[in-house]
Amino acid sequence: MKQVLLDLQSGSIQVEDVPVPAATRGVVVQNAYSLISAGTESSLINLAQQSLIGKAKARPDDVKKVLQKIGTDGPLSAYQQAMGRLSRPEPLGYSCAGTVVTTGSDDFEVGDRVACAGAGYAIHAEYVAVPKNLCVRVPDGVSFQEAAFTTVGSIAMQGVRNAEVTVGENVAVIGLGLIGLLTVQILKAAGCRVIGIDIDREKLALAGNLGADVVSNYDGLAERVKAFSPFGADAVIITAATRSSAPVEAAGRLVREKGRVVVVGNVGMNIPREVFYEKEAEVVVSKSYGPGRYDRNYEEKGIDYPILVRWTERRNMEAFLGLVQQKRIDLDRLITHTFPLDSAPEAYNLINTGKERFIGVLLQYSPNGAGAAGTVTRLPEPATRRREVPAGTRTIGCIGAGVHAQSALYPNLRSLPVNLGGVATATGLSAQAVAKKYGFAYCTTDYRKLLDDPGIDAVMIATRNDLHAPMAIEALQAGKDVFVEKPLATDIDGLRSLVRAWSESGQRLMVGFNRRHSPLAQKMKEFFANRSTPMVLHYRVNAGQIPPEHWVHDDEQGGGMLISECCHFFDFMQYMTGSRPVQVYARAIEPTGTLRKYDNFQATLAFADGSLGTVTYTTLGDRSYSKESVEAFCDGAVGRITDFRDLELRRDGRASRERRWLSQEKGFAEELRAFVKGEVPDLADSVATTLATFLAWESIDTGTPRTIDLGKVGL
Incomplete structure (x- = not known):
């Protein structure tokens, strides 16, 4: 299309x-x-x-x-x-x-x-x-x-509703563009008397033809309004669009005592206090189409x-x-x-x-459609986008094109020995844009086209969280290897079903826990390679607040920050200790105001080798401060990574430090290289991490430690 x-x-x-x-x-x-x-x-x-x-x-x-x-x-x-x-x-x-x-x-x-x-x-x-x-x-x-x-009409309709006018009232409409002219007609249909105000003579004439009782420019406006309504307008609806606050100032002069000014258009809002104070006039900003918007x-x-x-x-x-x-x-x-x-x-x-x-x-639009009506669009491959890959190279299909996929995943695919088959997203425009930018052979809005494509060997899933498990199950059942972004699942039933599908399929399943693949993380693990005691780890995350309306907070689509993001930190500690978590105990700040229940908490993990790890996750800090800092203590030595740009290792009073000045090393390229090369990850690690996040949630709710048993999900 x-x-x-x-x-x-x-x-x-x-x-x-x-x-x-x-x-x-x-x-x-x-x-x-x-x-x-x-x-x-x-x-x-x-x-x-x-x-x-x-x-x-x-x-x-x-x-x-x-x-x-x-x-x-x-x-x-x-x-x-x-x-x-x-x-x-x-x-x-x-x-x-x-x-x-x-x-x-x-x-x-x-x-x-x-x-x-x-x-x-x-x-x-x-x-x-x-x-x-x-x-x-x-x-x-x-x-x-x-x-x-209809949409623009509903904007005008909501402005009139916010004016709370009744039959016979006198209303001024400032700005006679499309929404203003619709507002004039809606007011007349509601039985109001209307004065239309604009600087354009033709718009004034059209407003008069469409029913306005009086029309006026700003010259002599005060006299016309006084003749129109001696005590002033019962309501003024501003439908103009200008950075100037002149329409609001004019509305203050035109509205009667205890009248109402409704701002529909995008105008300056420098409200003259004295004018509105003397009249005790009310100012209301109308929100788009009405309740339900946003x-x-x-x-x-x-x-x-x-x-x-x-x-x-x-x-x-x-x-x-x-x-x-x-x-x-x-x-x-x-x-x-x-x-x-x-x-x-x-x-x-x-x-x-x-x-x-x-x-x-x-x-x-043409009644028969000028463009193709299919869910797949194939793209020509210009010479500037051709990629040299070895014969027999595997072909990957990708699902999803959000910020993370386009900033951390797809740019790294271009440097790897892999053919880019198809990319699927919910909207055609994003699918086409990603396919063009990164060099996919085709794009589609039906992800099952990738699963049905015999030329695609592996599938990458980078959608919203609630789709990870069901799409991974379908891909495994279609005989594809799967790379799925974290979290692996958003509930224990989904996790259990995914584990079953993986064990039955015989395919590879890798989860996007990238931090364990970071070169800095690997150096810190090597530093503690010959340890003789358990480790104590502390992972502090200064996350900053994510708007409450963001999809990640949605119980259905995102699962909240504990499940959506903290799985990274649990997995990192499991990687660093080389031991699986066996118990988790978590406490959270109770929700107040804009604070959500699972956004500020501490979770302590006990590992099978006796190590302990604590995650402190908070949205209460200053965003200018470092976001992530992880410290490891063991055998009289200390390791610290800050924002995956700064690594410090200390032992016997001597310190070494590495700093990345231009960018982070979070391990995205390395994890994708491992997947493309065919490395077989230990899925049990990823399942243990995911299960630990579910049980941390339970621990917060019950106030008791929870045992992490992989048998609950079939491992």
């Missing part, structure tokens, strides 16, 4: 062939029309077109994160990760309409006409995969062109809110389409341009240059 993408490094707009997305918790829709959001999409394009310095000035928070990365990971690693993010193309669009062609939800049937919402979902592409709560049926009498406005449970998982939350984003979408069906909203006069999909660059050029006046700009 064809899709519009933005090059984040150059700012150019391209239309490229990518695989059709797969349905997960919603539907796959064949688009008929999608709406370009001139404001939101243009701001992203303008940012992409800036130099690196310009991008840095526009995103100071991102610069701060890069500087922190330099401090812990080294300048080379930080630079590579930052450039890796910029090298990924960005999908554009968030409002479209079309026909359901595949459904994974009981809410919809194949053939349903639907309107879709959501950045990353309702994109400019021939086919889109959309969760069910971001999708609504299009009622009879509403065209696909009209339905393509809530992963609602948007991704399809978990609806009870009717007590009357107007969710989906219900706002339905209400907007209802007004369109009733002819209370006129969209025909808002559609100024329609471009075929292949002409998308021309459409964005029109918007960015302003060479013609525009309001609603639509992209139209």
Whole structure:
């Protein structure tokens, strides 16, 4: 299929062939029309077109994160990760309409006409995969062109709801772009009197034609508002987009005492306290489409809110389409341009240059699809990307293309003697971008295409955590060797099933516990090679807080930081001692405020050889301080590794030290080299580590030590 993408490094707009997305918790829709959001999409394009310095000035928070990365990971690693993010193309669009062609939800049937919402979902592409709560049926009498406005209409709808206006109230709308003109019509449908305010005469005239009772520019505005409503506007809705705080200041002057100002557009928020103080006016910032926005449970998982939350984003979408069906909203006069999909660059050029006046700009899709409709896209291999590999080299297929895969795994594959077969991701754009960047022969949105490919010998799984075990089981059963990122599983049932599949398959299974492969870790292990006493280890992790909405905290997808990340530290101590853990005891800080239960804890492991290891994991520290530090004590000697850049070894008063100035040595390249070479890892070590994280969780819950018994999972 064809899709519009933005090059984040150059700012150019391209239309490229990518695989059709797969349905997960919603539907796959064949688009008929999608709406370009001139404001939101243009701001992203303008940012992409800036130099690196310009991008840095526009995103100071991102610069701060890069500087922190330099401090812990080294300048080379930080630079590579930052450039890796910029090298990924960005999908554009968030409002479209079309026909359901595949459904994974009981809410919809194949053939349903639907309107879709959501950045990353309702994109400019021939086919889109959309969760069910971001999708609504299009009622009879509403065209696909009209339905393509549904997302933007729901933004206007939510702004009106936040204004809490009633029949007969007087409302001012500042900014008569697309959302402003929709807001005017929604207010009129609600029985309000409306004054539309803008500096553009043509927009003022159009607002008047669409029902505004009064229109005005800023000249003589105070007098017009006084004539419109002697006591001031009951509510002011700001739909303008400007860095200036002038719209907010004007709203303060226009609103009545105890009135309400609703900010919908992205405007400056320097609120004049004295004006609002005297009137006791309320300021509300409207959040996009309505309740449910940015809530992963609602948007991704399809978990609806009870009717007590009357107007969710989906219900706002339905209400907007209802007004369109009733002819209370006129969209025909808002559609100024329609471009075929292949002409998308021309459409964005029109918007960015302003060479013609525009309001609603639509992209139209061929009813039969201009691009291929398959889930696999094969890429030509230009000479600049050809890789010389020995005859008989094994071929690997990769599943997943997140930040970790693209920063730590795939870059290292390019230097190894392995053929890159196919790469599979949930979205076609990311699959195509990764395939092009790293030189895979094809890309797909159906990972089973890799499992069914007889030319692929081994599979690498780098997806979200909950998919690790089930995908690894399928790959083993398909006769593939498997490299799976940590954690091996997110619950004991999944671990038990995976162990059974591995033992029955006869294939290799390696887990991405990279730290044991670090050259610094191996040197520290050699330093203690002839030890005569047990070891005492302390692994301190200054993790910093991860936003609570991040998927890693999700009990289903991530399993929390204890299972998702601390398996690394348990495994490292097992590697260093050369002995398996037999017992774990853990305590955690009770959750308060933004602190989650399993994010700040200490876990002590007892090993079979008598060694002890403690992991201190905290999100409470300063990110500028080192993230990871592990110390080992044994036989009158000490070893310490800090952030896998600094190794210090001490014995008999003498110290040696190694420092990596440019980047970390976390062992990613070394673990992949071992897998590609065909080394057979001891899976029992990885299973013991994984089981230890589950039992540490139990220990926190019960307050008692837990025995680690591999027999529980079939080993």
